[in-house]
Amino acid sequence: MQEENAKIExxxxxxxxxxxxxxxxxxxxxxxxxxxxxxGPSGCGKTTMLRCINRMNDxxxxxxxxxxxxxxxxxxxxxxxxVIDLRKKIGMVFQKPNPFxxxxxxxxxxxxxxxxRRDKNKxxxxxxxxxxxxxxxxxxxxxxxxxxxxxxxxxxxxxxIARALAIDPDIILLDEPCSALDPLATAKIELxxxxxxxxxxxxxxxxxxxxxxxxxxxxxYLLNGKVIEYSGTAEMFDNPKNKLTKEYINGEFG
Amino acid sequence: MVTExxxxxxxxxxxxxxxxxxxxxxxxxxxxxxxxxxxxxxINFLTSMWSHRDITxxxxxxxxxxxxxxxxxxxxxxxxxxxxTAIYLNEYAKENMFTxxxxxxxxxxxxxxxxxxGIFGMAFFVLFLNLGGSxxxxxxxxxxxxxxxxxxxxxxxxxxxPYSFREGSYAxxxxxxxxxxxxxxxxxxxxxxTGSILGVSRAMGETAPIIMVGATFFMGYLPTxxxxxxxxxPYHLFILATQHSSPSAGEYAxxxxxxxxxxxxxxxxxxxxxxxxxxxRKEW
Numbered sequence: 001m002q003e004e005n006a007k008i009e010x011x012x013x014x015x016x017x018x019x020x021x022x023x024x025x026x027x028x029x030x031x032x033x034x035x036x037x038x039x040g041p042s043g044c045g046k047t048t049m050l051r052c053i054n055r056m057n058d059x060x061x062x063x064x065x066x067x068x069x070x071x072x073x074x075x076x077x078x079x080x081x082x083v084i085d086l087r088k089k090i091g092m093v094f095q096k097p098n099p100f101x102x103x104x105x106x107x108x109x110x111x112x113x114x115x116x117r118r119d120k121n122k123x124x125x126x127x128x129x130x131x132x133x134x135x136x137x138x139x140x141x142x143x144x145x146x147x148x149x150x151x152x153x154x155x156x157x158x159x160x161i162a163r164a165l166a167i168d169p170d171i172i173l174l175d176e177p178c179s180a181l182d183p184l185a186t187a188k189i190e191l192x193x194x195x196x197x198x199x200x201x202x203x204x205x206x207x208x209x210x211x212x213x214x215x216x217x218x219x220x221y222l223l224n225g226k227v228i229e230y231s232g233t234a235e236m237f238d239n240p241k242n243k244l245t246k247e248y249i250n251g252e253f254g
Numbered sequence: 255m256v257t258e259x260x261x262x263x264x265x266x267x268x269x270x271x272x273x274x275x276x277x278x279x280x281x282x283x284x285x286x287x288x289x290x291x292x293x294x295x296x297i298n299f300l301t302s303m304w305s306h307r308d309i310t311x312x313x314x315x316x317x318x319x320x321x322x323x324x325x326x327x328x329x330x331x332x333x334x335x336x337x338x339t340a341i342y343l344n345e346y347a348k349e350n351m352f353t354x355x356x357x358x359x360x361x362x363x364x365x366x367x368x369x370x371x372g373i374f375g376m377a378f379f380v381l382f383l384n385l386g387g388s389x390x391x392x393x394x395x396x397x398x399x400x401x402x403x404x405x406x407x408x409x410x411x412x413x414x415x416p417y418s419f420r421e422g423s424y425a426x427x428x429x430x431x432x433x434x435x436x437x438x439x440x441x442x443x444x445x446x447x448t449g450s451i452l453g454v455s456r457a458m459g460e461t462a463p464i465i466m467v468g469a470t471f472f473m474g475y476l477p478t479x480x481x482x483x484x485x486x487x488p489y490h491l492f493i494l495a496t497q498h499s500s501p502s503a504g505e506y507a508x509x510x511x512x513x514x515x516x517x518x519x520x521x522x523x524x525x526x527x528x529x530x531x532x533x534x535r536k537e538w
Contacts, residue, residue: 054425061348088427098418100437111426114436160422167426 006070007032007171007201008053013067015048015225017060022048023225026067030218035193035202037216037233039209041248045225046205047095050173053203054090055083071171088115091164095176097156099148099163104131104140107148107159111167126166134162135192154185161192172196174204178211190215209249213237221245287515291508299509304485306472309500314510316476320389320469320484321517323477325458327393328400333450335397336404340446343405344412345434357409364402371399372463380467387468390480395467396460400453407449411442444532451525455518461488487514 006029015023022045030036038046048057055076057063068075076086088111099107108127117123127144131137136158140151148159157177164172174193178186193202193215206212212219213233220230221242229236229245240246298313305312343360347353375395385391415438423433469489477484487510494507 056421056425059421059424084427084429086427087425092425094418094421094425096418098416098422100419100422101441110423110436111428114423114426114428114432163422163426 005032006030007072008203009068009070009073010049011068011070013052013065013069015045015052015057015066016064018062021225023052026227028220028227028230030201030203032201033197033199034217035197035204035215036218036220037212038203038205038220038222039207039212039248040222040228042207044222046222047175049222050175050203050205051092053171053173054087054092056092058083088167089169090171090173091167091169092173093157093160093164093175093177096180097153097160099151099156099159101147101149103145104148104151104159105144108162108166110163115167127162130162130166131159133165133192133196134158135188136162152185154181154188157181157185157189158192161189165196169200171201171203174202176205176207179207186211209237209251221248223248284515287508287511290505291510291512294502294505294509295512300513303474304472309494309498309506310502314485314487314490314513316473317485317487317490317510318513318517319476320486321458321488321514323389323484324392324396324464324486325454325521327389327480328396328457329450329454331393331397332400332404332453336401336450336453337408337446339401340405340408340412341434341439344409345430345438360402360405364406366399368399368460369462371395372466374398375463376466386481387470387483388481389468389477389484391467392464392469392484392486393480395463396457399460399463400457403453403456404450407453408442408446411445411449412438414445415441444529448525448529451521455521458518458521459488459514461486461492465489487517 008030010026010028013023013026014021026049038049040046051057052065052069053071053076057065065077069077071086071090074081100110102110105127108130109123112123112126117126128137128141131140136155139155140146140159148156151159157180161172161177178189181189190211193204196202197217204212204216216233218231219233219236221228221236221244223244229240229242231241236245237249240249300313300318301315302313304314304316343353343357347356372395375391375398379385379391379394380387383391385394419437419441420433423437428436464486468483469486470483471485471490471493473483473485491507491510491514494503494510500506
């Protein structure tokens with residue numbers, strides 16, 4: 001953990017749904033242009049933690065947060081922060097592929113259109129580039145007007161990644177993006193993520209330790225809403241410092 | 255295994271009989287009205303003014319026009335208001351005691367008997383607002399009555415749009431309005447319109463409330479302004495069936511009923527076509 005500049009920094013962050021505390025005293029730094037994996041058993045709060053970063057939890061009225069989350073050293077929960085702008089910089093891919101019921105092209109162009117990018121050629125170009133980055137272009141280039149629902153699950157998930165990439169986010173959050181996919185589709189997405197980290201910060205929630213091991217640079221192990229261990233991935237898997245981490249990665253529970 | 259099969263078949267037959275019975279009853283009603291009423295239907299009946307002296311000489315044109323105007327009035331008043339209310343309640347309003355109470359009240363209002371809306375319309379629109387018995391007073395009264403139906407149907411249509419569409423849109427930095435406009439309304443529009451028009455077509459058949467707020471049995475002219483009284487098919491057929499002395503009144507009542515059914519059928523066919531065209535684009 002020698003890196004100095006954090007892209008995202010959690011500072012004494014706590015989170016509640018109603019009176020139930022989901023996250024307790026989170027203090028970690030997430031580094032730019034790295035893949036950071038959040039692992040832990042179901043219900044440990046990893047998805048909640050992810051959704052705090054682009055303030056998707058704001059949509060849940062019974063939620064409450066304390067502490068700070070710094071993005072480029074600015075608190076994203078500060079009153080001056082426009083959550084709409086924030087989400088344009090921090091893209092998200094969901095657990096279940098959720099393409100919109102429109103054509104492949106319109107899906108990818110959605111984010112651009114809500115930003116009122118009217119230049120048709122520019123939009124076309126960005127759609128093409130985004131699909132290329134998501135390794136989907138070759139498969140769909142002849143049928144961009146086809147409904148996104150006609151694609152396979154893996155293709156749909158890559159479409160969702162392309163959709164997120166189209167607005168050129170700084171950070172991409174992925175919430176168990178492969179949990180609904182078969183091993184081949186998963187391998188494609190993992191390959192894609194490794195490529196993407198050259199340009200962007202990636203934070204991925206996964207319940208699959210092997211996946212975390214394969215693709216991440218840093219791994220954070222959460223249990224019951226607390227960070228048990230956070231370190232370089234190789235370090236954590238080779239030599240876990242905490243007994244609980246060791247038990248989890250050895251598959252003794254979870 | 256054998257008993258399971260028997261049970262399986264018993265229930266299957268039971269449901270089949272129920273479905274069959276429902277269809278037969280409804281078809282019987284329809285065929286009966288057609289059989290009794292078809293005799294009086296002709297161009298004269300459909301297109302000429304009502305003749306009070308000799309009902310066989312006149313037609314129900316003013317009643318048809320009255321009912322159509324009423325349907326248009328009700329649509330203008332209640333569809334936009336109802337749809338916007340549903341959007342507010344479903345997409346914007348925070349989920350708390352207050353909104354839950356409002357929603358419950360709306361559901362309850364949908365079950366209030368139409369005659370209650372009639373007396374309210376008479377007291378409020380006709381007398382208090384001094385609109386008199388008129389097309390506008392009747393449209394407002396029936397508008398109030400259809401509003402809860404339209405709100406409920408529109409809310410259901412909005413609820414049928416998966417939450418993941420909204421979530422995906424927010425995650426791309428869309429505002430609430432952008433999300434609603436681009437990712438919720440297009441997918442719920444057909445449901446909202448269907449529910450709304452169904453509500454209006456039910457209002458078209460209402461008799462009790464309109465008697466109290468402006469429908470009249472005999473008018474020598476067509477309404478020329480919203481403040482005129484009007485004739486309407488359901489009221490017309492009620493009078494013919496119960497209070498008219500002419501020996502052919504019964505037959506004419508059936509003919510009027512047939513025209514009313516036909517009008518509503520045409521309206522529903524319109525929604526069906528509209529919905530079919532919108533559904534073709536729907537993918538999930």
